[in-house]
Amino acid sequence: MVHIPLSIPHMSGNEMKYMEEALSSNWVAPLGPNVDEMERLACEFTGSKAALATNSGTAAIHLSLAVLGVGAGDVVFCQSFTFAASANPILYQGAVPVFIDSEPETWNMSPEALSRALKEAEEQQKLPKAIIVVHLYGQCAQMDELLALANHYDIPIIEDAAESLGSTYKGRPTGTMGKAGIFSFNGNKIITTSGGGMLVSDDTDFIEKARKLATQAKEIAPYYLHQNVGFNYRMSNITAGIGIAQFGVLTSRIRQKRDIFNYYQQYFKGSNNLQFHQETCGSHNNYWLTTLTMTENPMMVMQEMGKNNIETRLLWNPMHLQPCFKKFDFFEHAEGEKPVSEKLFATGICLPSTTSLTGEALRKVADTLAHITVRSERNTVLQ
Numbered sequence: 463m464v465h466i467p468l469s470i471p472h473m474s475g476n477e478m479k480y481m482e483e484a485l486s487s488n489w490v491a492p493l494g495p496n497v498d499e500m501e502r503l504a505c506e507f508t509g510s511k512a513a514l515a516t517n518s519g520t521a522a523i524h525l526s527l528a529v530l531g532v533g534a535g536d537v538v539f540c541q542s543f544t545f546a547a548s549a550n551p552i553l554y555q556g557a558v559p560v561f562i563d564s565e566p567e568t569w570n571m572s573p574e575a576l577s578r579a580l581k582e583a584e585e586q587q588k589l590p591k592a593i594i595v596v597h598l599y600g601q602c603a604q605m606d607e608l609l610a611l612a613n614h615y616d617i618p619i620i621e622d623a624a625e626s627l628g629s630t631y632k633g634r635p636t637g638t639m640g641k642a643g644i645f646s647f648n649g650n651k652i653i654t655t656s657g658g659g660m661l662v663s664d665d666t667d668f669i670e671k672a673r674k675l676a677t678q679a680k681e682i683a684p685y686y687l688h689q690n691v692g693f694n695y696r697m698s699n700i701t702a703g704i705g706i707a708q709f710g711v712l713t714s715r716i717r718q719k720r721d722i723f724n725y726y727q728q729y730f731k732g733s734n735n736l737q738f739h740q741e742t743c744g745s746h747n748n749y750w751l752t753t754l755t756m757t758e759n760p761m762m763v764m765q766e767m768g769k770n771n772i773e774t775r776l777l778w779n780p781m782h783l784q785p786c787f788k789k790f791d792f793f794e795h796a797e798g799e800k801p802v803s804e805k806l807f808a809t810g811i812c813l814p815s816t817t818s819l820t821g822e823a824l825r826k827v828a829d830t831l832a833h834i835t836v837r838s839e840r841n842t843v844l845q
C-alpha cells in the first residue's frame with residue numbers, strides 16, 4: 463500500500479542546476495550569489511524593501527526579537543494556537559511570553575483577547591515589547607483589527623508567515639503588514655530549501671541590524687571585535703540554490719494547494735459533520751494544508767487513516783497547554799468560555815496536501831475519510 467504523506471517537498475527539476483553552480487564555482491560557504499538572489503526573490507515576491515535569508519524560520523523570529531531589543535524580563539505577546547517555534551525564541555531571549563487565544567473565524571489571534579490583554583498589561587505597566595501574530599495553515603489573521611490595537615499602544619507586530627508564503631490579506635502579502643515578517647523553507651512548507659527561513663521588513667535598517675547579528679555580530683575593524691552577542695544564522699549558498707528553483711514554481715504550488723483544498727471541499731459538500739476551514743476576512747490562502755473540524759473524535763480518525771497508510775495530523779496543540787509554557791499567562795477569546803484554540807485542537811485535523819499527490823491518491827484520502835466518518839456517524843445514530 464503506498465504511503466500518502468501530509469506535506470513533503472516537491473522539486474521543480476531545476477534545483478540541481480543552481481546547486482551545481484554553487485559547487486563548481488566553489489561558493490560552498492554560507493552566503494554567496496544564490497543567497498543574494500534568494501533575498502532579491504523574497505523582496506520581489508512580497509514587495510518588501512529588504513530581506514535576510516536565514517538557516518531557519520525560527521532563527522528569523524529570534525533575530526527579529528533581538529533587533530527589537532527584547533531582553534530578560536520583557537514581555538512578548540504570542541498567539542497560543544501555533545507551532546512551538548513561534549514562541550521558543552521569546553524564551554531564548556529570557557523574555558516572558560503571554561499567550562493570546564484565537565478567534566473562530568480565521569483560527570488566528572483574537573483581537574478581543576488581545577485587547578483585554580493589552581488593557582490589563584497597561585494597568586500593570588507591563589506592556590509587551592512585541593506581538594507575534596501567526597497566519598496558520600495559510601489563512602490570514604484579522605490584521606486590520608490587530609494592527610489597530612498594536613498601533614494604538616505603539617507595539618510592533620512580527621508576522622509569523624512561516625506557513626503562509628503567497629497568501630494575501632485584502633491584497634497585501636502576509637509578512638509585509640507588521641514591523642517584520644518571517645517565512646520558513648523547512649521541508650514541509652509550500653516551498654523548501656531543505657531547511658531555511660527569511661526575515662523581511664520595509665525598514666532596511668532593521669534588516670541590516672539583523673544581518674549583523676546573524677553573522678556573529680562582527681564589527682568593522684582590522685581585528686575581531688564584538689560589541690554584541692551574535693548568532694550564526696545565515697542560509698548556505700548551496701541550499702539557497704534549491705530555494706531559487708523553488709521560488710520559480712511558487713505560483714503554481716499555490717494553485718495546486720488551492721486545487722487540493724477545492725477537491726476535498728467539493729467531495730464532502732453535503733457533509734454535516736465535516737467543516738472545511740475556508741478562507742475568510744479578505745484572505746486569499748495558499749492553503750498550505752487543508753484543515754477541517756468535525757463532530758468525530760479526530761484522534762480516532764487520524765488513527766484509522768493511519769491504518770490505511772494515510773498521514774493526517776491533529777491541529778496544533780495550543781502553547782498555553784504545553785508543559786513547557788503552562789506557567790505563563792493566557793487570555794481567552796471570550797471570558798468564561800472554553801478557549802477557541804482548545805476547541806480547535808479537540809475537533810480538527812489536517813489532510814494530506816502534498817502538491818505532487820496524484821488525483822488517485824487524493825481520491826483515496828477522501829474515500830477513506832468518508833468511509834471512516836460515515837461509519838462513525840451511523841454508530842452515533844445507532845447508540
Ligand SMILES: *Cc1c(COP(=O)(O)O)cnc(C)c1O
Binds near residue numbers: 517519622624645
Ligand atoms: C515551520 C514553522 C516555523 C519554524 O520554521 P523553521 O524553518 O522550521 O524553523 C515557525 N512558525 C510556524 C507557524 C511554523 O509552521
